[in-house]
Amino acid sequence: MKSITVVKTGSLKDPDPQKRGRIEVRDIPMQPLGDEDVRIKVAYCSICGSDPHLVENIFGWEPPYGMGHEVSGVIVELGPKATKKGLKVGDRVAGNFLRFCGTCYYCQNGQQQFCEHADESNNPGMSEYLVWHESQVYKMPDNVSLKEACLLEPVSVAVRIMDKANIKFGQRVLICGGGPIGLLTLQAAAMNGAAKLTLVEPIEARRALALTFGAEYVIDPTVQSVREAAMEITGGRGYDVVIDCSGSVKAVYDLPFITAKGGTLLYAAMYPNDYEMPLNLYKFCYYNELTISGIYVSPYAFPRAFEMFPRFKLEAFTDTVFPIDQAEEAFRAHLSGKHIKVLIQCNQID
Helix, strand or coil: CEEEEEEECCCCCCCCCCCCCEEEEEECCCCCCCCCEEEEEEEEEECCCCHHHHHCCCCCCCCCEECCCEEEEEEEEECCCCCCCCCCCCCEEEECCCCCCCCCHHHHCCCHHHCCCHHHHCCCCCECEEEEEHHHEEECCCCCCHHHHCCHHHHHHHHHHHHHHCCCCCCEEEEECCCHHHHHHHHHHHHCCCEEEEEECCCHHHHHHHHHCCCCEEECCCCCCHHHHHHHHCCCCCEEEEEECCCCCCCCCCHHHHEEEEEEEEECCCCCCCCCCCCCHHHHHHHCCCEEEECCCCCCCHHHHHHHHHHCCCHHHCCCEEEHHHHHHHHHHHHHCCCCCCEEECCCCC
16 A cells, blocks of 8 residues: 655755755555454545654654545545444544553553553555544544544644643633644634734744734734734733744743743643753743643543534635645645645545
């Protein structure tokens, strides 16, 4: 079966072709089907902001290796014991790319995100077929398109961010970064009753879209001082909750300065694994009592993401699609920043 594969690690933007990362569409063996597994014919796999980081080899894997985890498709085969969720051949599905084992220390301690065996289930989603354990799979409603369904995983990230942000009704909220996760998180924050909801984003089209998703204010960091604009909006107090979804080392340093006393600051993106940011512990942790944290994957979030999925506005996320054979073009489109989201069509499914 066809699968998009990292064959050379490095930045996809590196001007030196000898150092540049490279992906190819390769034939790989069909994954075996276990007794409790589900085989999915993949319709769409959207490109996540983390995927170029995988090409850069942020985790230190040895190529070749596959990518992709934001998946939708149709069940074509069930293992003989895949019976607990009532799934059947022909169901239109999406789901969680990780299977939490349930037996390790962290799973037993209510910390599935640190499951010691989750990576064992991380099969490449940018493939014609995919095998998941039935616990990872969610049957999508008939009125949800397969294009939209592949966004269940990104929506689960927004749910996880809401869990950690713990936004109280009427709290001031700022989100930095208007990519897919930032715009989904903004929608979720609006549903949670955020006040003075603000997006920091350099791309004009994304700022305009944020205003249709519930943002009251937008800040263009290329022409405005983020600190000055934030303090003007909040009357000098800062935001009760500040969430970085940009992953930009140029953006993250200012965020403690615009977080209100006693506020919550979440660094909710993937950053270069060698980046270290200076932080004044006296000012921000002692005197201002900030709670500073991050997120890693989406434990316990998928059932609630599934319930809230119909409330998200997703049309703008699904209008750019490339066939699997045009993987390089799809990644170039993603890296251009011209599209909110880029989808890869792995099979033509009506």
